[in-house]
Amino acid sequence: MIIVLKPQIAPEEITRFTDHLRDAYDVKVNRWDGVHSTVLGLIGDTTRIDIEYIDAQEIVESVKRVQEPYKKANRKFHPENTVIKINDSVSIGDGSLHIMAGPCSVESEEQIVGIAKSVKASGATLLRGGAFKPRTSPYAFQGLKAEGLDLLKAARKETGLPIVTEIMRVSHIDMFENVDIIQVGARNMQNFELLKELGKIDKPILLKRGLSATIEEWLMSAEYIMAGGNEKVMLCERGIRTYETYTRNTLDVSAIPIIKKLSHLPVIVDPSHASGKSWLVEPLAMAAVAAGADGLIIEVHNDPPHAWSDGAQSLTTNQFDKVAKRVFALKSSL
Numbered sequence: 001m002i003i004v005l006k007p008q009i010a011p012e013e014i015t016r017f018t019d020h021l022r023d024a025y026d027v028k029v030n031r032w033d034g035v036h037s038t039v040l041g042l043i044g045d046t047t048r049i050d051i052e053y054i055d056a057q058e059i060v061e062s063v064k065r066v067q068e069p070y071k072k073a074n075r076k077f078h079p080e081n082t083v084i085k086i087n088d089s090v091s092i093g094d095g096s097l098h099i100m101a102g103p104c105s106v107e108s109e110e111q112i113v114g115i116a117k118s119v120k121a122s123g124a125t126l127l128r129g130g131a132f133k134p135r136t137s138p139y140a141f142q143g144l145k146a147e148g149l150d151l152l153k154a155a156r157k158e159t160g161l162p163i164v165t166e167i168m169r170v171s172h173i174d175m176f177e178n179v180d181i182i183q184v185g186a187r188n189m190q191n192f193e194l195l196k197e198l199g200k201i202d203k204p205i206l207l208k209r210g211l212s213a214t215i216e217e218w219l220m221s222a223e224y225i226m227a228g229g230n231e232k233v234m235l236c237e238r239g240i241r242t243y244e245t246y247t248r249n250t251l252d253v254s255a256i257p258i259i260k261k262l263s264h265l266p267v268i269v270d271p272s273h274a275s276g277k278s279w280l281v282e283p284l285a286m287a288a289v290a291a292g293a294d295g296l297i298i299e300v301h302n303d304p305p306h307a308w309s310d311g312a313q314s315l316t317t318n319q320f321d322k323v324a325k326r327v328f329a330l331k332s333s334l
């Protein structure tokens with residue numbers, strides 16, 4: 001961390017400040033006295049330092065981090081890619097492409113088992129489906145809840161596909177014990193109490209990017225989970241809110257190579273929530289694969305016009321089959 005002090009600060013005031021930094025944060029402080037101002041270089045673990053607090057000090061002109069505030073998620077401290085093994089045939093982050101496919105919401109046994117069989121035949125290696133749904137309106141369908149989890153397990157039993165489903169509260173963690181990947185939705189990316197509790201379990205977490213979260217905020221949320229000991233985190237880019245209203249969100253394709261550069265964690269892309277429109281799913285999925293995504297999460301429904309949630313962005317099983325063929329072909333040509 002580099003701190004530039006304001007000009008003409010009394011030497012004893014500078015000494016008082018540097019002593020405080022050393023004592024409070026256990027860092028080494030290097031000092032350069034220039035003609036107009038003094039620059040301090042903090043060496044050591046600066047992750048615990050509140051940069052806004054430093055910036056607000058009377059004698060400080062400006063402050064800049066030279067090291068990212070996340071450690072466990074940082075590629076600098078973990079150069080090799082993290083590979084998350086889900087079962088004998090699914091390892092995410094090993095260079096292969098995995099597709100998590102299924103409905104936005106689990107609606108019935110017939111629906112989820114039928115979709116699971118179909119997406120598996122098209123090449124999906126994981127089944128997605130919401131049992132607890134975070135809906136914008138309190139009057140909208142909120143999910144089948146515990147029954148939805150049981151139906152996902154029934155679909156897993158029929159097809160062998162591991163299941164991915166969203167958690168919304170800490171008190172539900174025990175209920176998610178038999179889920180293969182726990183999804184933290186965009187709206188809960190900064191539910192720090194939930195993240196801390198998920199850090200204590202040994203279970204892969206799919207952490208979706210918050211609606212207006214910066215890449216650093218997103219990585220700091222991953223850090224919350226990892227700091228507790230659970231290092232099995234996948235980051236999911238699902239579009240961010242911009243001024244554009246044509247699409248539901250704007251897919252931040254650049255986040256894919258950026259995350260790959262900054263972090264060793266696998267990146268999954270959700271073209272369904274990013275676009276809100278089924279016809280945009282294929283081009284966005286292709287862009288994501290070309291940009292280096294380790295996986296995709298795609299909404300697929302047996303009857304999109306009558307889906308209980310997110311019908312407009314859901315692919316039919318036939319459409320999904322075509323999209324899967326194209327993205328796997330693209331992947332193998334890279």
Ligand code: PEP
Nearest residue numbers: 104185186187208238273
């Ligand atoms: C979902 O996956 O169904 C979902 C609610 O996604 P997000 O949290 O990205 O909006």
Ligand code: MN
Nearest residue numbers: 104299309310
């Ligand atoms: Mn959805």
